Amino acid sequence: MSIYARVYGEQVFELIETDGDITALYHPSMVWVCVDGIEPMPAAGWKAVEVDGAWQFSAPGLAVAPLPLAEVVAAERFRRxxxxxxxxxxxxxxxxxxxxxxxxxxxxxxxxPDYRCNFKTADGFVEIGAAQIITIAKSVRAHVQACFDREFALLRAIEAGEYHDEMLSQGWPDSLPPDPAELQ
Structure with missing residues (x-):
């Protein structure tokens, strides 16, 4: 049996113990990290960061080695x-x-143009047609591109020596990050 921590938003979200292939048990978009032998054993709510291919865990209130600014910005872009x-x-x-x-x-x-499908939203299925599908695709693409554009602008500010920590939370497209408490 091995113990795995699911990492979401640089935080340990949950722990499971299994003798199965973790990559076959859950959706591939989930990040699972084997924590066998790690002392102390991380717990839900702990900070989790990957540094040079190795995961580091810290209890709330303890510092983890800081990531380079470009990696911090990229992680925030991916989250947004x-x-x-x-x-x-x-x-x-x-x-x-x-x-x-x-x-x-x-x-x-x-x-x-006559295509219709049952489309799964975050709230459940709806039947939509081609025009609405295209509107959704354009909106998603615009959102994602705006996130990359913001990352690019922040990287430019870093290069120019004009970056300030508060900039990381500003200028992203209008959407709210998921509340980890709602995902439980």
């Missing part, structure tokens, strides 16, 4: 990119997997 958008009242996921599914659905809508 995955927060989702609301399009015509529909809550749309923007994880990497969701982006790929939306892009392929958008291609079907472009190829067939």
């Amino acid at each position: 990119e995955s927060t989702g958008v609301v399009v015509e009242g529909l809550a749309i996921e923007t994880t990497r997997d969701s982006q790929a599914l939306i892009a392929s659905t958008g291609l079907s809508a472009v190829l067939d």
Whole structure:
């Protein structure tokens, strides 16, 4: 048996013990880290960061070796990119997997203007047509691109020596990060 920590948003979200292949048990977008032999054993709520391919864990209130600013900015962009958008009242996921599914659905809508499908939103399934699919695909792409544009601007500020820590929380597209308490 091995113990795995699920890491979400640079935090240990949960621990499980299994003798199965963790990559086969859960969706591949979930980050699972084997914590066998790590002392003290991390717990839910601990900070988790990957540094040079190795995971480091720290209890709340303890410092973990700081990441280079460019990595901090990239991690924030990825977090913001995955927060989702609301399009015509529909809550749309923007994880990497969701982006790929939306892009392929958008291609079907472009190829067939009469295309319709049951589309799963964050709130459940809805039936939508080609025009709405294209609107969703454009909105998701605009959200993701705005996140990359903000990352680029912050990297430029770092290079110019003009970066300040408070800039990391400013200028991102309008979407709220998921509340870890709601995911439990």
